[in-house]
Amino acid sequence: MKQDVITLNQKQLVRLNMINQANSGFITVKETAEALGLSRRQVQRLKKEVREYGAAALIHKNSLKPPCNALTRQHKDTILEIRKLDIFRDCNFAHFRDLLEEHYDLKISYATLHKLMTSEGIVSPKKRRRTKPHRRRKRLPQAGLMLQLDGTPFAWFKGRKTMYCLHGAIDDATGQITALYMCKNECLYGYFHMFQRTIKNYGIPISVYADRHTIFRSPNRDKAELDPTINVADTQFGMAMKDLCVQIIPARSPQAKGRIERLWGTLQSRLPVEFALRNITNIAQANDFLETYIYEFNSQFAVEPKLRQSVFRKPDPAINLDYVFAIREQRTIDAGGVFSYRNKTFQVEDGSYTGRLPAKTRITVLFNPDLGELGMKAMYKGFLFDVTRFIPEKRSKALPKSEPSKSSHLVKKDHPWLRPKTASEKYGYTLTDREVLSILEDAFLK
Incomplete structure (x- = not known):
């Protein structure tokens, strides 16, 4: 007769040894309870069960049963079939989990999904490389103290290699996206529209943290800091920020504004899938969607600030933002x-x-x-x-100057120029001066 094989872990083996010693009378129930960290009542129950069932008594009764919340084979097959769709092929595991719940009403933990995907040989497309060590900067305590601004070019629409620039701003204290706006390239127009959306959604911040792009800062600003006599004019964006009393803080490296740099990595992974699911294929449709998408994103990724009091300011009603921007x-x-x-x-x-x-x-x-x-x-x-x-009147073109007509002169028919030429004149048989003198000498001197 074939006997069942019982496998115990190290903890269960120690517990079995102590219970056997207690059943044999080598140690008391009190000593066993203190050694195993159990109550006397638990030790008494284990002694009885070991005498009746042996080592199998120490195995939990549910250890061989599937959990009630375990993923069924049908659900696993459904998830794997969804994953094979082209639209989800480039989706990372965390985003894929969110989309399963949103569009297919399938709730699954990240750990379970990761285990299922890796068991099928599916790897998350979001690669991570070893990062250089950088000192972390503490978040500012209040929302609105500083926004990080930037723009990132990327092929946002699936199946198209054309790159468009997404302009964005993120609050340093909460990690909330205040606004997103897409244009063909990184430009002043995109930052102006993005900042207008920020004011509409949250208000005017105290300062903005941006790179040293010429949109934000004049190239001669560094020279002016060394030589006060150099007069440097504000950029168009700088003039708008001055009107709103917003300070521009220049960043000297991408790592300095790492919060928005990490945001771009997240959006570059998520937005192309979100656009494809909604058949968004152009900039106008994307900007309409982004206006509401930021709230969904913030509800998942934003954090609580250290101080709840926000310092975002409402714009002065007397200021027309269309003139400012x-x-x-x-x-x-x-x-x-x-x-x-x-x-x-x-x-x-x-x-x-x-x-x-x-x-x-x-x-x-x-x-x-x-x-x-x-x-x-x-x-x-x-x-x-x-x-x-104002369209100026067209000037009529000046007529070209005509040359004065020369007065015509009628020549008489017997004019020497019109008489017929002699043979010598016609054919060029003219006498030389010496020949003429010789003829005259013969005629008059001889």
Whole structure:
């Protein structure tokens, strides 16, 4: 008769040895309980069960039963079939787990999913390389004290190699994304729209932490710090931040703003899948989706700040943000209030300013697509003026100068120029001077 094989671990073997000694009377129940860390009642129960069932009494009764919350074979096959879909092929395990719950109502722990995937030879596509050691900077205590800004180019739409730039901002204290905005490339327009969304969603921060891109900082700023006599003008973004009383802090390395750099790694793994699931294939659709996606992302990844009081500020109602986030350039008008901008001419209309602007007045042109039909306003000493398109009259081309006609002269028919030439004249048989003298000598001297 074949006997069942019972396998005990080290702890169970020690417990079996102590219980056998207690049953043999070598040690007391009290000594056994103290040695095993059990109560006397537990020791009495184990002594009885070991006498009846032997070593099998020390094995838990549920050890050979499948857990009630274990993943069934049917669920495993379903998850593996979903994973084989092209849309999920480049999805990391953590994101795939979230999508299973959101779109297929399949709840599974990350550890169970990881075990299932690796057992089937499926590896998470998100690679991790050995990182260099960097000193961690503590988070700021309050939300709104500092935002980290950056832009990242990436092929966001599956099946297309075209790269677009995603502009974003993340709060240093909470890790919340305040806004995302996509453009064809990293540009001032993208940062302006992203910051306007930040103000709409949360408010105006105290400072922003960005790299040393010329959008944020003039290349001559370092020279000006060494030589105070050098005058450096603010960039377009810098002027907007000055109007909002926001300080720009330059970062000297990508690691310095590591929070938003890590955010890009997460979004580059997740957003292409999210776009593909929703059939998002262009920038306009992506920006509409990103406006609400940030709240879903923040609910999963944001942390509580050290101090709950936020320092985000609401914008002053008297400030028109369309004017703040406009490109500003200086122009000089003529006596009719006309100026040129981007190879076109415009005219400044009369405004609230007393009197008409004189010729050669320096005005500030505000350009923003949201500023009316032309997307343009003019500013002078704090006063705003509407601008209209001015098309100068076309000048008629001057006729080419005609040469004065020469007076005609009728030549008589018997004019020497018109008489017929002699044979000698016609054929060039002319006499030389010596021959003429010889003829005259023969005629008159002889």
